[in-house]
Amino acid sequence: MLQVSDVTKSFGGLTAVDGVSFSVDHGEIVGLIGPNGAGKTTLFNTISGIYKPDHGEIRFNDQDITGMRTSAICHAGLVRTFQIVRTFDESTVFENVLTGATFGSGETRSRDAAEQQATEVLEFLGLDQQRDQHTSELPIAQRKLVELARGVACDPDLLMIDEMGAGLTPAELDQLVETIERIRSERDISVLWIEHVMEAILGSTDRILVLHKGSLIARGTPEQIKSDDEVIEAYLGDAV
Ligand SMILES: Nc1ncnc2c1ncn2[C@@H]1O[C@H](COP(=O)(O)OP(=O)(O)OP(=O)(O)O)[C@@H](O)[C@H]1O
Ligand SMILES: [Mg+2]
Structure with missing residues (x-):
């Protein structure tokens, strides 16, 4: 469904996303984790058309969407939410x-x-x-x-969620995980989900991608990610 190939995005001398490749299949819930500043939101901004990548290609439902306008990408069925909430507050x-x-x-x-x-x-x-x-x-x-x-x-066919779990109570967190699962199962929407709250992401995703300093350093099932030495050192630490 989504195919990201060798995507790079720099800001001046800082390469925030560095040669990232991955795909998301129809029906999957895929987690994207990594430390603060790893490049997760920049990757979302690049996929959703806010930034044009310096290099690489993004395909969605067999269409090249690289550098397309955000509205056109939305019409094509790829929709995202924002880390810093962007509701229309006068409405x-x-x-x-x-x-x-x-x-x-x-x-x-x-x-x-x-x-x-x-x-x-x-x-x-x-x-x-x-x-x-x-x-x-x-x-x-x-x-x-x-x-x-x-x-x-x-x-949408694919919903990209940039952090929902921060500040939620354990009960609200359980509900969020259930909600995301229902979005997939009842509405046939695939999900790519950035999240720092490990309980949520480890318990609800089919696969996890780990971004560190702009590069994907690991990918696998939650079980594989939990026991990956490089991931533990870069990010998980005591969380597991
Ligand atoms: N518009 C911008 N101009 C310059 N630098 C930027 C811009 N957006 C992001 N960066 C830098 O790119 C790097 C990656 O930032 P990004 O927001 O993508 O990280 P993140 O993984 O989403 O982090 P967090 O978990 O804190 O949300 C950081 O060093 C950040 O300061
Ligand atoms: Mg972010």
């Missing part, structure tokens, strides 16, 4: 999600169809009680959920 929860439903993947939907889709997604993610609240009134964890809902309402 209600419903209007935020309606934006995704209207302008998401595929053709622009009619108002009726988009409203139906937004309503259904709010129920799916348990946000119907907050429907008419402004997102500025919500705590951060719920604003993140609104952003996830806006992404799901786009009806």
Whole structure:
């Protein structure tokens, strides 16, 4: 579904993403982990069209999307959320999600169809009680959920999530893992998920990619990653 080939992105003298190659298959939940500053968000920004890579190719559903506009990439079915939440805070929860439903993947939907889709997604993610609240009134964890809902309402083939777990209680974390699993199983959306909270990522992904100083230093199942010496040294440390 997604094929990233030898992608490099530098800022001046700093190579934030350095010759990264990987793929995500239809139906997978893939984790992307690595220390602060490893280049994870830069990689997302490069895949989603915010930056053009200096080198390399990004293909999605057999289409070359390298350097395409973010809106065109979204229409093609590749949607992302942001590490620093970017809800539309002058708007209600419903209007935020309606934006995704209207302008998401595929053709622009009619108002009726988009409203139906937004309503259904709010129920799916348990946000119907907050429907008419402004997102500025919500705590951060719920604003993140609104952003996830806006992404799901786009009806993408692949949803890239840039950190959702920070600051959640253990119960909220369990719920997040269950939600992401339901996004895959009930909506047929594949997921590429950046996360620092190890319990979440180790327990919910099919495969994990480990980025360190811009390069992928390991990839494998959660079990393989947990016992990889280089990963433990670079990142996991005492967490496992
Ligand atoms: N727009 C930019 N201009 C200059 N340097 C940047 C820019 N964006 C990121 N960087 C640098 O690129 C490196 C990778 O940053 P990035 O945000 O991709 O890391 P990350 O893995 O997402 O980290 P974190 O886990 O803290 O979110 C860092 O050294 C960062 O300072
Ligand atoms: Mg980041």
